[in-house]
Amino acid sequence: NAGVTQTPKFQVLKTGQSMTLQCAQDMNHNSMYWYRQDPGMGLRLIYYSASEGTTDKGEVPNGYNVSRLNKREFSLRLESAAPSQTSVYFCASSETGTQSGANVLTFGAGSRLTVL
Amino acid sequence: LAKTTQPISMDSYEGQEVNITCSHNNIATNDYITWYQQFPSQGPRFIIQGYKTKVTNEVASLFIPADRKSSTLSLPRVSLSDTAVYYCLRTKYSGAGSYQLTFGKGTKLSVIP
Numbered sequence: 254n255a256g257v258t259q260t261p262k263f264q265v266l267k268t269g270q271s272m273t274l275q276c277a278q279d280m281n282h283n284s285m286y287w288y289r290q291d292p293g294m295g296l297r298l299i300y301y302s303a304s305e306g307t308t309d310k311g312e313v314p315n316g317y318n319v320s321r322l323n324k325r326e327f328s329l330r331l332e333s334a335a336p337s338q339t340s341v342y343f344c345a346s347s348e349t350g351t352q353s354g355a356n357v358l359t360f361g362a363g364s365r366l367t368v369l
Numbered sequence: 370l371a372k373t374t375q376p377i378s379m380d381s382y383e384g385q386e387v388n389i390t391c392s393h394n395n396i397a398t399n400d401y402i403t404w405y406q407q408f409p410s411q412g413p414r415f416i417i418q419g420y421k422t423k424v425t426n427e428v429a430s431l432f433i434p435a436d437r438k439s440s441t442l443s444l445p446r447v448s449l450s451d452t453a454v455y456y457c458l459r460t461k462y463s464g465a466g467s468y469q470l471t472f473g474k475g476t477k478l479s480v481i482p
Contacts, residue, residue, distance in 0.1 A: 257412075288472070295456065296413070296472040312471070343412050356460060356468055357403065360412030 255279050257361035259344050265367045266334045274329040274364050276344030284347045285327035286311075286358065287319060289340040296343065302327055334368045341365050373457045378477040387444040389476050391457030394438050399468075402433060402440045405456045407475070413456060417442070444478075452480045 257278045266272055278285065283304050288296040288311075298311030302321040316338060318330045327346075331338055342365075345358040375391040393402065401420055405413035417424060419431040419440070430443040444451055454475040460468040 293474060295474045298469065298471070301469075311469075345412070356401075356470060357415050357418060358405075358413070358470065360414070363410070363412055 257344055257346055257359055259361035259364050261364060263365050265369065267369050268335060270334050271332050272334065274342055276328065276361060277326045278346040279325065280346060280359065282346035282348050285321065286345040287329045288343045288345065289313065290343060291340050299329065336368045339366060339368045373459055373473050375457050375473060375476045377474065380479045380481060381447055382481050383448055384446050387447050387478060389442045389455055390439060392439045393459045396437050396459055400459045403458045404431065404442045407454045407456065447480050449480050449482065451478065453478060
């Protein structure tokens with residue numbers, strides 16, 4: 254099994270450009286998540302999707318949009334990239350979902366985004 | 370936010386047992402404690418999860434006392450390959466039957482030959 258696959262792995266953008274980060278999971282998980290990781294900050298939740306057809310804001314949603322395309326895929330879009338969005342982005346999924354206190358996440362390898 | 374507090378960094382020699390303690394004073398009844406490991410340029414990886422008392426798997430042990438205000442991840446006989454950042458998380462009930470996972474800054478473990 255591939256688990257959680259993210260594309261692209263690396264991307265450089267100019268300020269104001271747009272792009273979409275793609276994420277797909279093959280574990281039939283209900284819930285999917287997007288986190289960003291900045292030096293010394295740990296991981297911060299951007300958006301999540303508890304189940305197909307639903308999305309909710311996390312801790313740092315400003316400047317981002319998401320789409321849960323189907324059960325497998327959850328994309329993150331930057332409409333007008335800013336240097337503050339330079340970060341490593343991680344997609345994750347979970348079987349038990351956000352309805353359980355025992356939620357366990359499976360992460361992708363990350364996408365490194367630089368905004369100039 | 371579901372805040373946890375853990376040391377920023379720790380050093381250990383190869384072959385030693387390493388204990389990383391995490392405090393979560395305001396843990397709620399339905400919250401679990403979960404630990405993740407992250408190597409450079411990789412996503413975090415689940416290590417172990419517990420609710421109370423002791424949980425052990427092939428990688429680590431997790432000790433949670435009765436008051437559940439803290440937890441300790443124990444890594445037996447560490448090797449150089451255990452050098453990584455370790456995150457302690459508690460779930461947080463955010464309403465409408467939904468729980469969230471909030472990552473802290475983690476503990477950077479350096480294993481020394």
